[in-house]
Amino acid sequence: MFAELFFQYLVAGLTYGAIYAIVAIGFNIIYNTTGIINFAQGEFVMLGGMTAVTLHERLRLPLPAAIAGAVLVTIGVGALIEVTFIRWLEKPSVLRMIVITIGVSILVREAALLLWGQDVRTLPYFTGDEVSSLSLLGARISPQVLWTLGTCAVAVAFLSAFFKFTMLGREMRACASNRDAAALCGLPTRNLVTLSFVLSAGIGALAGCVVCPITYTQYNVGTGLAIKGFTVAILGGLGDSVASIAAGLILGVVESFSVWVLPTAYKDAISISILLAILFLRPSGLFGARGAR
Amino acid sequence: MKSSSARYLQVSVFAAATVAVQLTAQVSGKAYFLTQLTMTAYATLVVVGLSLLMGYAGQISLGHAGFFALGGYTAAALTTWDLGPRRGQAIVAALARLHVLVLRPDPYGADVLTVHPWAAFACAVALTAAVAFVIGIPVLKLTGHYLAMATLGIGTILYSVALGTPSLGAADGISGVPPFQLVPGLQIGGSPSIRVQNYYLAWALVALSMLLLLNLIHSRVGRALRAIHAAEDAASAMGIDTARFKLRTFVLSAALAAVAGVFSTHFNGGIGPSEASIMKSVKYLAIVAVGGMGSLWGSLTASAVLNFLSLRGYFGSFDDAVFGGILILVMLFSPDGILELDLRAALRSLLRKPRPTGES
Numbered sequence: 001m002f003a004e005l006f007f008q009y010l011v012a013g014l015t016y017g018a019i020y021a022i023v024a025i026g027f028n029i030i031y032n033t034t035g036i037i038n039f040a041q042g043e044f045v046m047l048g049g050m051t052a053v054t055l056h057e058r059l060r061l062p063l064p065a066a067i068a069g070a071v072l073v074t075i076g077v078g079a080l081i082e083v084t085f086i087r088w089l090e091k092p093s094v095l096r097m098i099v100i101t102i103g104v105s106i107l108v109r110e111a112a113l114l115l116w117g118q119d120v121r122t123l124p125y126f127t128g129d130e131v132s133s134l135s136l137l138g139a140r141i142s143p144q145v146l147w148t149l150g151t152c153a154v155a156v157a158f159l160s161a162f163f164k165f166t167m168l169g170r171e172m173r174a175c176a177s178n179r180d181a182a183a184l185c186g187l188p189t190r191n192l193v194t195l196s197f198v199l200s201a202g203i204g205a206l207a208g209c210v211v212c213p214i215t216y217t218q219y220n221v222g223t224g225l226a227i228k229g230f231t232v233a234i235l236g237g238l239g240d241s242v243a244s245i246a247a248g249l250i251l252g253v254v255e256s257f258s259v260w261v262l263p264t265a266y267k268d269a270i271s272i273s274i275l276l277a278i279l280f281l282r283p284s285g286l287f288g289a290r291g292a293r
Numbered sequence: 294m295k296s297s298s299a300r301y302l303q304v305s306v307f308a309a310a311t312v313a314v315q316l317t318a319q320v321s322g323k324a325y326f327l328t329q330l331t332m333t334a335y336a337t338l339v340v341v342g343l344s345l346l347m348g349y350a351g352q353i354s355l356g357h358a359g360f361f362a363l364g365g366y367t368a369a370a371l372t373t374w375d376l377g378p379r380r381g382q383a384i385v386a387a388l389a390r391l392h393v394l395v396l397r398p399d400p401y402g403a404d405v406l407t408v409h410p411w412a413a414f415a416c417a418v419a420l421t422a423a424v425a426f427v428i429g430i431p432v433l434k435l436t437g438h439y440l441a442m443a444t445l446g447i448g449t450i451l452y453s454v455a456l457g458t459p460s461l462g463a464a465d466g467i468s469g470v471p472p473f474q475l476v477p478g479l480q481i482g483g484s485p486s487i488r489v490q491n492y493y494l495a496w497a498l499v500a501l502s503m504l505l506l507l508n509l510i511h512s513r514v515g516r517a518l519r520a521i522h523a524a525e526d527a528a529s530a531m532g533i534d535t536a537r538f539k540l541r542t543f544v545l546s547a548a549l550a551a552v553a554g555v556f557s558t559h560f561n562g563g564i565g566p567s568e569a570s571i572m573k574s575v576k577y578l579a580i581v582a583v584g585g586m587g588s589l590w591g592s593l594t595a596s597a598v599l600n601f602l603s604l605r606g607y608f609g610s611f612d613d614a615v616f617g618g619i620l621i622l623v624m625l626f627s628p629d630g631i632l633e634l635d636l637r638a639a640l641r642s643l644l645r646k647p648r649p650t651g652e653s
Contacts, residue, residue, distance in 0.1 A: 037438040085621065094437040095353055099582060099624045102355075102575055106617025223571065227449060230442050238438075265457025272446040279443050280431035 007139040009256045015145045015214065017252020018152040019045075022207040023229025024236065024244040025159065026200040032176035032239050033196040036097045040081065040105035041204060042226030043112075047074045048205025049217035050112060053121040063126065067209045071202050077108070078201025082194045105222065112219040123212040144213050151210045155203055156245060172196065176239075224268065231275040300507045303590065304500055311496045315489065327492040328483075329604040331560060333597055334495035338502055338553035340580050340596040341589050342546030345506055348587015349518040350542040351525075352433060353441050355574045356448035357550050360421050362569030363451060364551025365558035367417035369467040370460075371408040372559075375399075380406065397471060410473040410559065418551045425547030429540045448574050455566040466565030473559035481559045491560060498556065499593070502549060506589055509545075518542060522587070572613060576603075579620040585630020595631075 023041055030038045052070035055061045061069060081104055086097075125132070126147045133140040163169040174182040175192045183189045208217065215221075232251055236243030251271055258270045318326045343357050376394060379385045385406075388394045393412045399405045408416075432443045455461055462468070472482025480487055481494060509515055520528035521535050529535050558564045567573070580599050584592030599619070602608065608615040623631060 037442075085625065089625070093628075096624050096628050098353065098438065098441045099578065100621055103579075103617045103620035103624065106572075106575065106613055107621070110611070110614035110617065227442075227445065231446075234439070234442070263457060265453060269450045269453045269457075272450050275446050276431075276443055279435060279439055 004139055007136075009260070010253060011136075011139055011141055011145060013253035013256030014249055015148050015211075015252070016255065017249035018149050019207055019211050019215075019225070019248075020228045020232045020251055021245045021248025022152055022155060022203060023225050024232035024248055025156065025241045026204045026207075027229055027233040028239050028241045028244060029159075029200045029203070030196050031233075033172055033179075034086075034193050035094075036086070036101070037230065038197075038200065039098065039101040039226060040108060040222075041200065041229055042222030042224070043105050043108040044074055044078060044201045044204030044222075045208035045211075045225050046112060046217060046219065046222040047077060047108065047201075048208030049123070049212040049221075050116055050121065050208075050219070051205070052209045052212065053123055053217065054116070056123060063124065066123075067206070070209055071205045074205035074208075075198050075202045078197040079194055081108075082197035086197075087190055087194065105226070109219060109222060116219055118219065120216050120218045121212075122216045123209065125213045126210075142214070144210075148210050148214065151206065152245075155206060156241070159199075159203070159241065168195070227268075228271060231271055234275060235278055297508075297511070300504070300511070303507070304504055307503065307590075307593075308500055311493070311500070315492055319489075324488065326601075326605070327488050329601055331488075331492050331495045332557060332604055333600040334492075334499050335553040335557035335560070336577070336580075336600045337499050337593055337596040339550045339577050340584070340592050340600075341499070341502060341506060342549035343577050344581045344584065344586060344589055344592035345510070346542050346546040347581055348585070349510060349515065349522055350539045351522045352539060352543060353444065353578070354543075354546070355441055355445040355571065355578065356451070357546070357577050358571070358573035359448040359451035359569050360425060360547040360550040361554040361557075361573070362455060362564065362566070363421045363424060364417040364554030365564040365568060366455060366461060366467065366554075367420050367551075368410070368413045368555040369470045369558050369564050371413035371416060372410055372471055373467055373469055374407060375405040376408075377404070377406040399469070407471075410471070414473070414552075414555050417555045418548055421551035421554075422544050422548045425544045426540065429543040429547075433536065433539045433543060445571065445574075448569065448571055452566060452569040452571065455569050462565075464566060466563055466568075468563035470558055470562050470564070472562075473556070481556055483560055483562050495556065495560070498552070503589060503593065510589075514538065514541075575620070576616050579616045579623075582620060582623045582628075583631055588630055591630050 023045060026041045026044065027037060030036055030041075048070050051073045052066045055066035055069045056063060059066075085100055085104060086092075089096075092100075125142070125144050127143045133142050134146070135141075161169075163173055171182070171187050172192050172195065174185070174187060175189050179189055182192075228251070232244055232248040235247035235251060236245075251274065254274065255267055255271050258267060262270065314330065315327065318324055318330070339357055339361055343354060346352050346354055376385050380389070385394065388408075389406065393409055394406050395409045396404050396406050428447055432440065432447070435443055455466075456464060472480050472484070474480050475494070479490065479494065481491060483491075510518065517528065517533045517538050520531065520533055521538060525535055554564070554568070580596045581592050583599065584590075584595030586592075599616075603612055603616075606612075
């Protein structure tokens with residue numbers, strides 16, 4: 001009995017951990033090309049989920065088309081945000097960018113509230129329904145959990161391949177490692193920054209669609225996800241996407257087991273305490289070597 | 294000497310403006326505006342402290358609503374927690390003999406034994422300052438994104454503790470907080486009969502804090518802070534203990550927020566978890582941004598206008614959106630506050646073709 005319960009918590013933790021990891025990767029993509037932490041990252045996840053629900057329920061699009069549509073819409077929003085608020089700023093200070101992206105996240109959230117109201121929404125399960133489950137080592141696992149973990153794995157593999165093997169991916173990495181040098185080589189650095197917002201919005205939206213059946217979505221879920229995603233990005237060392245996955249899974253599992261000893265209401269406090277402890281004791285992250293500033 | 298007389302002149306002008314606003318409200322039959330204006334004063338106290346922290350110590354804080362709530366909740370809990378049943382315990386009896394505990398009637402007529410508001414006030418401010426001190430030592434070593442996220446995290450922790458703790462009233466917060474008798478004849482409370490008194494008490498507190506802060510920034514400490522803000526490494530090389538000055542400013546601004554929290558809790562008769570929310574912290578930040586970081590009078594003016602409009606509900610359901618929009622516009626076009634706005638230059642930079650980012 002104990003082992004089964006243990007495994008059940010583990011799977012729940014891994015599911016949430018995978019989502020945190022994807023949000024963290026979204027942070028990293030933008031951070032790497034611009035040095036900006038986009039505090040509106042969680043809003044992309046929310047937009048993805050909400051748009052997919054609307055496309056699926058209102059426009060009666062089949063699920064895959066609704067998800068593809070949601071990802072495209074969110075990509076559009078991400079590009080729009082970059083072009084409107086960030087593209088034309090000359091070497092903005094960090095403080096200024098923090099405040100601007102916080103402002104953007106509020107505007108997106110309020111627009112979502114206006115558009116969709118306060119209702120909690122959800123997508124249907126991709127396969128089966130709420131009660132269908134697979135049995136694995138004595139624990140009951142919803143197929144949606146496998147969808148979530150699978151999508152995260154595919155997305156990460158796709159991104160790694162993109163950054164490693166395509167010309168565009170290499171250009172973005174060049175922009176990340178030294179923007180001035182990249183510009184001197186004739187790379188369109190401003191467009192690459194826009195592209196980083198597009199990628200980041202797309203992957204966030206995809207994550208939002210996949211978890212939607214398990215966690216549900218609402219206009220205000222973005223902030224919490226952004227904090228968790230950032231925690232994970234820091235845990236792994238800012239900018240390091242592979243480490244984010246490990247860090248995400250660790251945080252998800254720790255959070256999941258924390259419910260055993262402490263009230264659920266304190267779950268967020270636990271993960272933030274971990275974040276603070278990491279920031280204070282090991283600011284370069286669990287796996288990072290670079291000094292954090 | 295000259296600059297110190299200028300400071301007293303500024304505070305006098307401010308005092309005159311406070312009186313003028315009260316008289317205008319009275320004459321135009323809108324005396325009920327004074328209630329929101331009083332709450333505005335308490336929010337302003339948080340704002341000026343934050344402005345000092347951001348402008349002079351160069352530290353962002355997204356957790357100041359948390360400090361406000363920590364002060365408010367401590368005062369609320371201590372002044373509503375009935376110790377009557379524990380009267381037998383030695384420590385309770387000793388505190389009662391020292392008049393730290395007072396017997397007062399609760400709304401239902403029964404007598405309750407609670408901590409005296411002054412003692413609760415001292416506890417609340419001391420606790421908040423202590424928390425800010427302990428947190429501040431590691432947090433203020435961080436910069437940029439890390440500092441923003443760490444303070445955001447602290448705000449979130451305080452919020453979720455307030456929201457998740459049943460003895461703090463969970464989602465309902467604490468209500469039934471008694472009025473605060475400062476001295477005989479002066480009382481902080483929400484009853485309409487003492488509205489004018491409360492208005493002046495609150496703004497007098499703001500004026501006093503302004504005087505304190507203005508004197509501070511024109512002192513040796515203030516010069517050190519400005520040096521830190523201009524060039525931290527250079528200041529450090531000149532022998533300024535940068536970490537200590539930053540920490541002190543952080544503790545001072547947290548303590549101001551706690552004072553505001555205590556008084557506003559007595560004024561409103563209670564406090565809820567939304568006071569600790571991130572959105573509240575972001576609003577304080579937005580107002581400081583509008584007024585200009587480090588410009589105390591600018592921040593005060595921005596706070597007086599924006600908080601009053603927000604509390605009166607002029608922004609309706611767009612309240613959060615208005616603050617988000619303000620935050621973006623100010624930061625895009627005039628990051629030093631709207632008083633520093635150079636419209637022509639801003640337009641020029643908007644219309645100018647984007648240059649490649651190579652040069653710097």
